Amino acid sequence: MKILVIAETKESKLKSTALEMISFCQQAKIPFDLLTLGPAEDAHTLGAETCIGVHQILSARDSASLVAQHLPAYTLILGTASLAGKDLFARVSAQSMRHLYQDVTQLALQGETLTITKPIYAGKAFAKIEVNTVPALVTVRPNALGVHLTEQENTSTQTNKSEATTTTDREVLTKVEQGQSERPDLTESRVVISGGRSLKNSENFNILWQLADCLGGTVGASRAAVDAGYATHAMQVGQTGKTVSPKVYVACGISGAIQHLAGMKTSKHIIAINTDPDAPIFKIADYGIVSDLFELVPKLTEKLS
Amino acid sequence: MNIAVCIKQVPNTEAQVILNDGILAFSDPKKIINPYDEFAIEAALRAKEQAFPDASVTAITLGPESATEALRTALAMGCDQAIHITHEPHPGWLAPLTVGQAIGAALRQVDLVFCGRQGIDHDDFTVPYVIANAHQMSCINVVKEITYKPEEKKLWVVRESDGGQKEYFECPMPAVLGISIGLNKPRYPSLPGIMKAKKKAIESLNLTDLVSDSNCTWIQPSTYELPKAKEACKMIKGDIAEQASELARILKEDLHIV
Ligand SMILES: Cc1cc2nc3c(=O)[nH]c(=O)nc-3n(C[C@H](O)[C@H](O)[C@H](O)COP(=O)(O)OP(=O)(O)OC[C@H]3O[C@@H](n4cnc5c(N)ncnc54)[C@H](O)[C@@H]3O)c2cc1C
Numbered sequence: 421m422k423i424l425v426i427a428e429t430k431e432s433k434l435k436s437t438a439l440e441m442i443s444f445c446q447q448a449k450i451p452f453d454l455l456t457l458g459p460a461e462d463a464h465t466l467g468a469e470t471c472i473g474v475h476q477i478l479s480a481r482d483s484a485s486l487v488a489q490h491l492p493a494y495t496l497i498l499g500t501a502s503l504a505g506k507d508l509f510a511r512v513s514a515q516s517m518r519h520l521y522q523d524v525t526q527l528a529l530q531g532e533t534l535t536i537t538k539p540i541y542a543g544k545a546f547a548k549i550e551v552n553t554v555p556a557l558v559t560v561r562p563n564a565l566g567v568h569l570t571e572q573e574n575t576s577t578q579t580n581k582s583e584a585t586t587t588t589d590r591e592v593l594t595k596v597e598q599g600q601s602e603r604p605d606l607t608e609s610r611v612v613i614s615g616g617r618s619l620k621n622s623e624n625f626n627i628l629w630q631l632a633d634c635l636g637g638t639v640g641a642s643r644a645a646v647d648a649g650y651a652t653h654a655m656q657v658g659q660t661g662k663t664v665s666p667k668v669y670v671a672c673g674i675s676g677a678i679q680h681l682a683g684m685k686t687s688k689h690i691i692a693i694n695t696d697p698d699a700p701i702f703k704i705a706d707y708g709i710v711s712d713l714f715e716l717v718p719k720l721t722e723k724l725s
Numbered sequence: 726m727n728i729a730v731c732i733k734q735v736p737n738t739e740a741q742v743i744l745n746d747g748i749l750a751f752s753d754p755k756k757i758i759n760p761y762d763e764f765a766i767e768a769a770l771r772a773k774e775q776a777f778p779d780a781s782v783t784a785i786t787l788g789p790e791s792a793t794e795a796l797r798t799a800l801a802m803g804c805d806q807a808i809h810i811t812h813e814p815h816p817g818w819l820a821p822l823t824v825g826q827a828i829g830a831a832l833r834q835v836d837l838v839f840c841g842r843q844g845i846d847h848d849d850f851t852v853p854y855v856i857a858n859a860h861q862m863s864c865i866n867v868v869k870e871i872t873y874k875p876e877e878k879k880l881w882v883v884r885e886s887d888g889g890q891k892e893y894f895e896c897p898m899p900a901v902l903g904i905s906i907g908l909n910k911p912r913y914p915s916l917p918g919i920m921k922a923k924k925k926a927i928e929s930l931n932l933t934d935l936v937s938d939s940n941c942t943w944i945q946p947s948t949y950e951l952p953k954a955k956e957a958c959k960m961i962k963g964d965i966a967e968q969a970s971e972l973a974r975i976l977k978e979d980l981h982i983v
Contacts, residue, residue: 502887507866510851514858519820519942522850537950540847544742545749547946590863591882591896599889607887611982635982646907653869653907654889659738659845660760660906668982679738685952689980691972692958707975708958709968719969724976724983 421529422451424490425468426499426508429458434466437500437608440565442466444498447568450529455490457483457508467572479593480504484511491516494555496534501559502607509559520557521549523663525564525686534558542659542682562608563665564686599654603638606655610667611637614657614684617644618673618695618713625651627714628672631721640664640684642674658683672713676701693717726780729832730769731840731852732762732799734792738845742951748816749949758795761841763911765904768871769839770803770912776873777837781805785831787824789814793927800922801914807925808832812932817945818847823936825855830935835860835899842867842903850903857901865894866903 423445427438434442434456445452446467454468457478463471474486487508491497497512499505501523513520525546526537534551536558606612613632615625628639641651643658657664659682669687674680676692676699684690685704692705693713702708709716738760740753758766766784773780784799786792787810796807810827812819819827832838838857843850850866857864869891870883880896885905914922932941961971977983 503867504886506850507886510854510866511864513822513851514825514854517822519822520849520851523848535947538847541736541742542738542845542848543952545744546950546952547944548948548950549944549946553942590861591865591894591900593892594895595893597891597893599887599891603888605888635976652889653905654885656906663848668976668980678741682738702958702960704955705958706955707972708960709972710960711965711968715965716969716972719965720972723969723973 421495421532422453422493423529424487424494424497425452425454426487426497426505427454427456427460427463428500428502428505429456429460432459432461434460434462435500435608436567437502437505437560437562439466439567439569440562441498441500441560442468443568444527444565446570446572448529453494455487465572466569480507480511481590483508484515487512488516491518491555495532496529497555497557499557499559501561502605505559509557513557518555518557519551519553520559521551522559523561524558525561527558527560539686542679543663543685544682561663561665563610563667603632604636606638606640606657606662607664609638609664611635611670612640612657612664612666612668612684612687613637613670613672614640614642614674615645615651615672615713616642616674617648617650619645619650622650624714627717627721631670631717631724634721634724635668637666637668642677642680671701671705672717674701675699676704726777727832727835728769728772728777728780728782728837729835729839730762730765730782730784730799730804731828731838731856732766732784732786732795733759733841733844733846734786734788734795735759735844735846744949744951747948756791756794758798759841759844759846761843761845761904761906763841764906764908765839765841766799766802766804767909767911768868768902768904769837771909772837772839772871772873776875780836783808783832785828786810787812787819787827787932796927797922798914800925800927801918802912803918805925807927808930809927810930810932810935815943815945817943819932820942820944821847821849821851822855823940823942825852826859826940827932827935828852829856829859831930832856832860837898838862838901840901840903842905853901853903860899863896863898863900864903865896865900867905868902869905869908871902871908
């Protein structure tokens with residue numbers, strides 16, 4: 421029994437999503453190998469038996485072929501339920517005809533039986549599924565497993581720098597335009613400050629950005645704010661937007677429609693700021709403030725900085 | 726020139742989940758077209774209107790009897806014909822690998838396939854890739870922009886990735902595109918469209934004729950759970966300054982976020 425962890429990297433370091441998967445392997449005491457898609461200086465120190473480092477940027481198609489090549493040696497292949505991770509794993513699943521479970525929030529491996537829990541119907545329910553078809557492919561929702569790394573004594577992992585065979589690509593990536601790379605990704609951020617229709621325009625979102633920057637977080641939006649053009653589609657949280665599970669989610673002027681809740685309900689701590697004491701968002705919030713966000717949010721930023 | 730659009734019926738987003746003796750049900754039996762698929766239908770119709778005027782657009786679904794309604798809507802919006810892949814009732818759901826194989830087998834000859842980026846019921850994000858694999862097609866998911874180059878049999882496609890990153894692709898046809906919201910504004914079915922849709926053909930195929938028994942995998946959860954009930958919200962009282970101070974304290978001392 422062995423796990424292959426496919427790790428995403430950022431600025432030559434493993435992303436926290438990779439550390440979460442490694443924590444899972446360490447805690448379950450299951451041997452694992454690490455495949456890093458991009459340079460990761462810290463990859464060797466975490467107890468993987470083998471680190472397979474891919475140092476050049478590969479196309480999704482080539483990365484998928486590489487993972488598919490390694491797949492038969494493992495019981496479970498773990499990756500991140502990011503847009504890049506889900507894309508990669510879907511390609512591997514299609515190529516290898518192995519079943520894939522996306523966006524899993526809990527997993528346990530006993531013998532050859534893998535049990536996963538996966539939110540369905542936008543988190544209105546959770547399905548526990550026993551998977552008997554190994555090797556299985558699983559992507560894990562960011563922040564779902566948590567990072568609990570234990571010190572590893574032996575760091576004598578061997579590195580195979582494997583060069584991927586370049587397939588004749590059908591779709592050719594011609595250009596990449598970075599998003600806001602200085603801030604954390606919405607789906608991976610520990611803190612998300614979201615704004616709704618009540619923000620009235622895109623400039624007003626700056627007061628949310630100021631609070632987010634002061635907490636090391638990022639900004640999300642309701643669909644009403646996106647549809648009105650105050651925020652970009654990439655910022656939308658909800659059933660037809662991103663699913664986020666940060667440590668702290670602050671909903672500013674968001675009513676709490678069921679489709680919005682679907683995208684943020686699993687956040688660890690939810691704070692709601694709304695002028696309407698009966699807004700449904702308070703039903704799922706841990707802390708509530710009945711106030712005008714235009715007054716409260718700048719005050720809060722001031723107190724924190 | 727054949728264009729296909731894959732659609733799925735999903736529970737109404739307003740519906741609550743009810744769990745009775747371990748059996749899952751919805752407070753509202755009404756079903757809707759998967760919201761992403763509405764953008765896919767619009768994209769398919771625009772591909773025909775703007776780039777491939779002689780193309781025929783086929784809407785295809787795999788699902789229970791009721792899924793015919795979704796096909797009728799797609800036909801009323803302007804699709805030319807439809808395929809309904811039916812199956813025996815089952816308490817679980819079909820693995821995305823099986824769905825992709827079935828649709829791949831049903832679409833015999835196809836140049837462009839549009840799908841929603843994922844179903845909002847199980848969020849599998851997998852079916853488009855399996856269809857693409859069945860026909861050795863290009864595949865790009867989370868598509869935000871498309872430009873057609875019909876003479877070159879090519880597309881220019883922009884995909885969204887993490888952190889708002891935009892990826893630009895030159896993509897040869899045949900291709901499968903997974904559509905995200907914001908690509909277009911789905912049209913409403915017109916009254917004449919609805920009338921015409923009643924006369925358009927819906928071909929019925931059976932899952933068992935498309936996928937062998939050994940390749941047909943159902944996902945049957947062992948148990949379902951509802952999210953844990955939340956404790957009552959702690960309301961922070963006082964004037965603005967007091968509320969801001971208390972929230973700042975909570976963030977620092979209780980949640981250790983600062
Ligand atoms: C199929 C489908 C999919 C959908 N998907 C999504 C999705 O992914 N994400 C999503 O968010 N929505 C989604 N929606 C839309 C959803 O139903 C709601 O319409 C939307 O979430 C409402 O956004 P809102 O809370 O910003 O606006 P509103 O509902 O208009 O709420 C505004 C809130 O701001 C408060 N407010 C006003 N002024 C202030 C102030 N000065 N200070 C503080 N509070 C103030 C008001 O009291 C109110 O509660 C979907 C809908 C459908 C039908």
